């Protein structure tokens with residue numbers, strides 16, 4: 001290669017490295033999860049929106065199976081190509097939440113062990129969130145503690161509801177307390193709406209990422225607030241993807257309807273603060289799958305750039321789109337550095353460079 005060409009390549013590499021890029025909602029799978037979900041699929045009798053996607057995910061010729069199972073091959077090449085320094089990995093939705101409790105525990109342990117091993121091999125390229133089985137709260141607490149304290153994972157991932165139940169249900173509070181005590185965040189990732197809500201989303205198949213995921217996961221986040229979780233566990237930090245699952249857009253009306261409307265519900269929790277205050281203090285959002293400047297600018301204005309983290313949503317959405325979006329976002333370099341890496345380093349305890 002000519003010296004001139006070498007110089008120009010070095011320059012473009014240097015340019016790429018203007019910001020460290022940590023992508024914070026990047027999915028992976030392990031063979032144990034695939035096998036367990038194939039068993040669930042084999043027992044399926046009626047249409048289930050989550051299992052509908054699992055049919056594709058478990059198909060070796062489908063678009064997601066290989067990219068989910070691959071960590072050190074094609075994925076790292078794509079990261080290098082697009083200038084992505086690190087994937088914060090999490091087991092793909094629905095995690096272990098559709099499995100029987102004992103199987104869920106087994107698969108979570110197997111996955112967390114493999115995740116820790118790949119991070120150990122590539123500590124500057126990967127970090128990760130532990131999978132836990134919420135259907136068995138004591139086992140979930142045990143695995144959360146093992147994942148963070150022993151395996152040094154960076155937080156916990158739960159894929160919205162478990163058997164139609166939300167984490168605002170008091171039986172889950174010991175798990176939320178254990179997570180808050182370890183000072184790591186809980187990332188609540190979408191899955192299709194709870195059975196009680198699902199029928200209305202069936203028409204035109206609105207039940208997946210087009211709308212249903214956001215309705216399900218936004219409601220889950222809201223119910224943590226209105227259920228009084230953050231008055232009881234003020235140190236709990238929750239991360240929502242997809243620019244906050246639409247909650248930032250609704251904060252004014254949540255406050256108005258909770259605090260000011262002259263209709264009172266005696267069976268609502270008495271909160272110490274208006275709902276928006278909890279959202280601003282206890283939540284962080286990521287840009288996963290929402291590569292759109294108007295939403296980004298709005299969320300910076302409402303929540304502050306300290307509360308937003310960059311994400312791709314690999315392999316479901318593409319890495320070049322997400323990189324191009326944040327590279328070109330019409331925001332200050334100070335805010336861009338926070339969103340690309342500084343907030344993730346702070347919140348997920350990732351070593352800064």
Ligand code: MN
Pocket residue numbers: 025027189241288313316
């Ligand atoms: Mn995702």
